[in-house]
Amino acid sequence: MTQREPGLSTLSVHGGEARVKSDYGLVDPIHCSSAYTFDNTAALIDMLEGTAAERDEYARYSSPNTRTVEKKLAELEGTEDAIVCTTGMSALSLLFLAELKPGDRLVFFDQCYHRTRQFCFEYLRTYGVDCVQVPTGDFEALEEAMNGCTRLLFTELPTNPHLTVIDLERFVQVAKAYDAATCVDATLASPVNHLPARWGVDYIVHSATKYLGGHNDLLAGVLAGSRARLEPVRKLQGIIGAIAAPHTAWLLQRGLKTLPLRVQQQNKSGLAVAAYLNQHKLVKKVYYPGLPNHPSHEQAQKYLTGCGGLISFELKTDREGCARFIDAVRLPRIGPSLGGVESLIEQPAIMSFYKASEADRQRWGIDPALVRLSLGIEDTQDLLSDLDQAFHCI
Numbered sequence: 345m346t347q348r349e350p351g352l353s354t355l356s357v358h359g360g361e362a363r364v365k366s367d368y369g370l371v372d373p374i375h376c377s378s379a380y381t382f383d384n385t386a387a388l389i390d391m392l393e394g395t396a397a398e399r400d401e402y403a404r405y406s407s408p409n410t411r412t413v414e415k416k417l418a419e420l421e422g423t424e425d426a427i428v429c430t431t432g433m434s435a436l437s438l439l440f441l442a443e444l445k446p447g448d449r450l451v452f453f454d455q456c457y458h459r460t461r462q463f464c465f466e467y468l469r470t471y472g473v474d475c476v477q478v479p480t481g482d483f484e485a486l487e488e489a490m491n492g493c494t495r496l497l498f499t500e501l502p503t504n505p506h507l508t509v510i511d512l513e514r515f516v517q518v519a520k521a522y523d524a525a526t527c528v529d530a531t532l533a534s535p536v537n538h539l540p541a542r543w544g545v546d547y548i549v550h551s552a553t554k555y556l557g558g559h560n561d562l563l564a565g566v567l568a569g570s571r572a573r574l575e576p577v578r579k580l581q582g583i584i585g586a587i588a589a590p591h592t593a594w595l596l597q598r599g600l601k602t603l604p605l606r607v608q609q610q611n612k613s614g615l616a617v618a619a620y621l622n623q624h625k626l627v628k629k630v631y632y633p634g635l636p637n638h639p640s641h642e643q644a645q646k647y648l649t650g651c652g653g654l655i656s657f658e659l660k661t662d663r664e665g666c667a668r669f670i671d672a673v674r675l676p677r678i679g680p681s682l683g684g685v686e687s688l689i690e691q692p693a694i695m696s697f698y699k700a701s702e703a704d705r706q707r708w709g710i711d712p713a714l715v716r717l718s719l720g721i722e723d724t725q726d727l728l729s730d731l732d733q734a735f736h737c738i
């Protein structure tokens with residue numbers, strides 16, 4: 345038999361890990377140490393000169409746990425390197441701060457995680473970075489927003505919460521024509537459903553709090569890319585200290601081992617629940633790219649191998665009727681976040697956009713009766729039955 349490249353499940357379990365670990369343990373220990381010691385001054389100089397084997401100095405720069413999980417993440421993404429951060433937002437903020445200088449332009453699509461938009465407009469802009477948002481998937485507007493100062497193009501794939509899948513090949517082409525870098529927040533896809541590096545994307549971001557960790561018990565973020573591109577970001581991370589703690593990195597490493605298994609179940613439930621909602625008489629609209637009537641269906645066929653466990657849908661009712669539906673659901677608990685083993689449900693008009701103006705909510709497509717449902721790994725049939733009983737309560 346010819347040697348084949350290991351599959352994603354094999355990489356999830358073994359990727360990045362030493363074959364023989366500390367004290368012959370099957371799994372890695374948690375290294376709590378904040379400082380790492382040197383046998384003598386020559387050993388310190390060897391590390392500073394880069395001639396020593398990979399090692400740690402101080403846990404704000406790295407720990408054995410962050411180094412191992414970073415290798416696993418890079419193998420999963422198909423990139424040279426990866427950085428594990430305290431949160432998804434710190435991964436994104438570190439990238440933007442390290443990559444963009446006053447006068448540089450950042451162009452991004454308007455369907456995105458609300459805090460990303462806030463970071464750009466309320467903070468990055470005050471440092472002199474020119475932040476421009478264009479309608480999602482509008483490539484004419486994107487081309488118009490490009491200029492000689494454009495350094496970075498950013499998009500989510502799929503977007504939160506409307507699950508739009510943009511034409512990634514075209515996105516990368518536009519960036520290349522202007523010598524700008526590209527960044528994709530692929531949190532909603534996870535590496536199981538989408539690998540941006542295969543399409544020439546320079547930076548890949550994940551909120552590892554979601555699918556990667558997968559158990560709703562940690563906060564972390566990932567930035568993947570080439571070693572050269574990540575170097576300045578890693579340097580800034582070492583100064584600011586937005587690095588995942590050893591215990592968090594260890595939990596993430598453990599969570600990653602079941603990533604493909606979990607996401608396969610979420611893909612299966614996602615498709616079944618979306619199809620059920622799509623034919624329900626009390627549902628106005630379903631946002632799920634696996635459905636043939638979603639505007640991104642064709643792009644999803646090209647860029648995604650599965651559509652995940654997140655479904656957004658609008659009910660044929662008002663904000664209060666929608667709240668009654670959400671309150672009647674039993675299995676998914678009311679809460680933010682997504683991608684974990686426990687199902688969660690929320691009404692974005694209240695959860696993330698309660699304090700936004702009505703005009704902004706309309707601009708961002710946050711309907712008062714929009715529901716965001718994040719499916720966990722419960723039995724598909726139990727999730728379907730639960731939704732069915734809740735519809736009787738609107």
Ligand SMILES: *Cc1c(COP(=O)(O)O)cnc(C)c1O
Binds near residue numbers: 500529552563
């Ligand atoms: C949750 C999320 C983030 C932020 O991640 P944190 O780990 O919560 O900081 C960024 N992007 C997307 C698409 C998300 O869903």
